[in-house]
Amino acid sequence: MYKALIGLFSNDLAIDLGTANTLVFARGKGLVCSEPSVVAVKDDPNGRERVLAVGAEAKAMLGRTPGGIRAIRPIKDGVIADFEVTEAMLRYFIQRAHNRSKLVRPRIVVCVPPAITSVEKRAVRESALSAGAREVYLVEEPMAAAIGAGLDVTAPTGNMVVDIGGGTTDVAVISLSGVVTATSIRCGGDKMDDAIIQYVRRKYNVLIGDRTAEEVKMTIGTASPHAKTQQMEVKGRDLVAGIPKVVLATSDEIHEALVEPIGSIVEAVHITLEKTPPELAADIVDRGIVLVGGGSLLNDLDVVLREQTGLPIIRSDDPYTAVVHGAGFALDDMELLRQVSFE
């Protein structure tokens, strides 16, 4: 009852600032925003950038902008590539989550990649403060994902989480509220999209866009060479004739295109297992590996990881929201939040 009341009056937020998607969870309300991490800006005559659109509206503009307008993904490969635009995006999402009401200055938890530098940490913290936060807590994404997937992160037991996002794949072993070993590679869903673009270009001399490649990946992409063959029409531009062209791609071809990025992800899991202390490794044999992140939805990825590691693979029920839900959960448990966050 008391907690419900606090929830009503607090504006506390948890934010998963992802390469591909930004999600916002409001305490006492749940998920209030889930949008692509894209900002459309227009350069005005005095050389400054003006924000035109943020989120889904801006994503629709990707690859389709006329001169003077740019659709930017400010976070690339899991790192902040454009500070100013990231800050503008963060402010937009925070204001939207609050419906522009400014009752209480909120506590904000921001989930950040484990590989983030101290300069980037400061930038994220300052962006959140300037957007109206009272206190800012940074939590590593794999930690938040583990909490969101329902694992007891405070117990003296090893848990492995693999978060396959847009820009990065983070593999982490968590025990006693801390990350014991972790590997972060700049390979995730975006690299898979790139691999598909390269493949179609080499094989058919046709150039396809990022969004088309992503659609192909989600529809007929597979991690397994043994999957049932499917086909899909793919539209792009013929590089020789210069005109639009449709090619019929098969899932076998897309699998071939994805061999390399998937190999990197499997390798990151192996490397992390090798670095894991034996007692924790023993726990992982019993408990398995939990998969989160949108990229974990790739067809048969769980099957391939099971074959390659011999370990049980558990797909999270909500791969997209595990991170933000974990951070949101920590908003209700200050003790836990203090243990898992850092300065």
Ligand SMILES: Nc1ncnc2c1ncn2[C@@H]1O[C@H](COP(=O)(O)OP(=O)(O)OP(=O)(O)O)[C@@H](O)[C@H]1O
């Ligand atoms: N069904 C699917 N099959 C394959 N990939 C998918 C599927 N659905 C989503 N994805 C991919 O998941 C990725 C986005 O995942 P997610 O939202 O977890 O990333 P993110 O958290 O923004 O990125 P990061 O954690 O690297 O910062 C995109 O590359 C998207 O194409």
Ligand SMILES: [Mg+2]
């Ligand atoms: Mg993520």
